[in-house]
């Protein structure tokens with residue numbers, strides 16, 4: 001049932017294993033733990049936007065129906081900026097492309113994760129390795145690159161030695177993307193269900209050569225698969241975990257700036273504390289959204 005209504009929910013309720021044997025992967029395990037504590041997880045269910053009443057959040061509108069509520073946390077990763085735009089909220093986010101490949105099993109190679117000059121490796125359960133470059137930051141030039149040009153100038157300058165811009169089909173895709181849409185029509189999140197950029201071959205080739213130079217065991221190893229992922233970042237590379245004052249009830253937990261896998265659990269806890277008004281885990285001030293709107297000096301803490 002759709003919460004708060006009599007409608008059936010056509011989107012799949014998160015089922016623990018779908019009958020498949022599956023290793024204990026972190027994100028699904030966290031989802032299961034949340035379900036055990038009463039959370040409801042709906043997959044294949046795009047959120048089109050939120051409804052407001054007298055300016056405050058009153059519902060989440062999904063492709064399958066509406067959920068009445070007074071508090072919403074947007075944790076949409078690289079989609080968060082587009083989502084906010086439909087609400088008239090300017091969230092400066094840009095994405096870089098992370099590229100990774102995995103190898104067949106390798107003998108006589110490090111058991112531990114290693115980060116070296118132009119490569120980073122982590123051993124997998126099957127004896128193969130996940131490999132990335134680590135020292136190159138590829139990014140697409142997209143319409144948001146111009147929209148947020150000045151916001152990101154300082155971070156771009158700091159990270160200039162590692163940055164490698166490229167122009168891909170994503171420019172046109174995002175150029176054509178609607179910046180606002182009515183909630184009873186298909187949203188950009190349904191038009192593209194998964195952001196799945198092509199890995200950057202040149203970067204992976206370099207990682208492969210660097211790795212083989214450091215560890216000859218990798219010299220002729222077979223590459224089984226490669227993939228890319230978008231990494232959303234804010235202008236100071238600090239997440240936004242915060243209310244948006246102009247829309248009461250609307251909170252952001254986005255822009256984890258390449259560290260979301262590590263800091264995700266704590267970011268989630270802080271977002272929950274902030275949203276329900278509990279004593280926060282840490283001082284939430286550095287994560288406030290208003291630093292981008294109140295003239296605060298933006299000071300990047302790292303290069304991306």
Ligand SMILES: Cc1cc2nc3c(=O)[nH]c(=O)nc-3n(C[C@H](O)[C@H](O)[C@H](O)COP(=O)(O)OP(=O)(O)OC[C@H]3O[C@@H](n4cnc5c(N)ncnc54)[C@H](O)[C@@H]3O)c2cc1C
Nearest residue numbers: 046047075076077079098189229230256258259260261262
């Ligand atoms: C190749 C690569 C390597 C990385 N390595 C590391 C690492 O070693 N350590 C580390 O800490 N981090 C790493 N990261 C970064 C990390 O994966 C991200 O920071 C993290 O996933 C961000 O979490 P998130 O929850 O904010 O966003 P996401 O993980 O992107 O999750 C957002 C979710 O919201 C969904 N969504 C968005 N909009 C809607 C909508 N309108 N309706 C419904 N659903 C929606 C999306 O489908 C997605 O499932 C890496 C990233 C990549 C790509």
